[in-house]
């Protein structure tokens with residue numbers, strides 16, 4: 511399969527960047543079944559890293575390790591170490607609500623709250639005590655919607671329900687909601703899989719803009735998308751991280767036969 515690779519990322523030297531998040535020997539069990547077998551990965555500040563691999567290989571499970579979303583799954587048990595700026599995010603005294611503001615998440619299916627567009631954005635900053643007056647809150651709402659590329663489309667109907675927007679607009683609303691609580695990392699789990707090609711390309715452009723301010727990790731089934739948006743690509747297979755490298759390398763010169771088989775469409 512031919513994939514068009516994002517030019518800007520090609521000469522990126524991850525070694526010169528700061529490590530934002532780090533995973534060491536991360537294993538996840540669902541009940542007695544080990545779904546991730548000991549993942550080691552550094553995620554660099556202000557990079558976009560894409561997770562690819564066949565269905566069921568553990569991409570989403572690993573993504574959820576990065577902001578402790580697996581805590582919400584009763585039978586999931588995570589071991590190993592994950593750090594954010596060198597701090598253990600699984601430390602017992604850590605405030606998980608605060609962690610999930612720092613490491614925000616956008617899901618496959620847009621999931622706005624059943625509230626107005628304004629309230630979708632205002633909820634988080636209020637919850638986290640980021641503002642103490644309406645004017646500051648208005649400012650956060652406007653700047654978050656602007657950064658998510660949605661402001662001009664919704665500024666005249668902030669009181670309308672978020673669920674009344676189109677799918678692509680709803681996904682940008684969810685991105686704005688994540689941005690509103692000043693995240694450092696944004697995790698995206700197949701953020702475009704429910705969107706049409708135009709809405710998808712808007713989100714992809716947005717991802718490119720957002721990496722100036724945030725670190726992004728994105729799970730995608732779409733290899734063209736990984737090639738378009740990411741600086742580095744991680745290939746997972748059967749619960750293992752097979753390789754992670756500059757996206758161009760992974761798609762043109764994969765180091766492992768399994769990666770080559772996957773990107774050439776031989777399995778998956």
Ligand SMILES: Nc1ncnc2c1ncn2[C@@H]1O[C@H](COP(=O)(O)OP(=O)(O)OP(=O)(O)O)[C@@H](O)[C@H]1O
Pocket residue numbers: 540545563564565566567568569570571572583585731
């Ligand atoms: N809540 C859960 N309970 C039990 N097993 C689970 C759960 N979530 C995932 N698994 C299992 O863990 C393994 C990894 O699943 P995961 O969803 O992380 O893979 P994935 O690569 O993201 O797949 P896909 O591309 O299909 O979304 C699979 O075998 C899956 O069946």
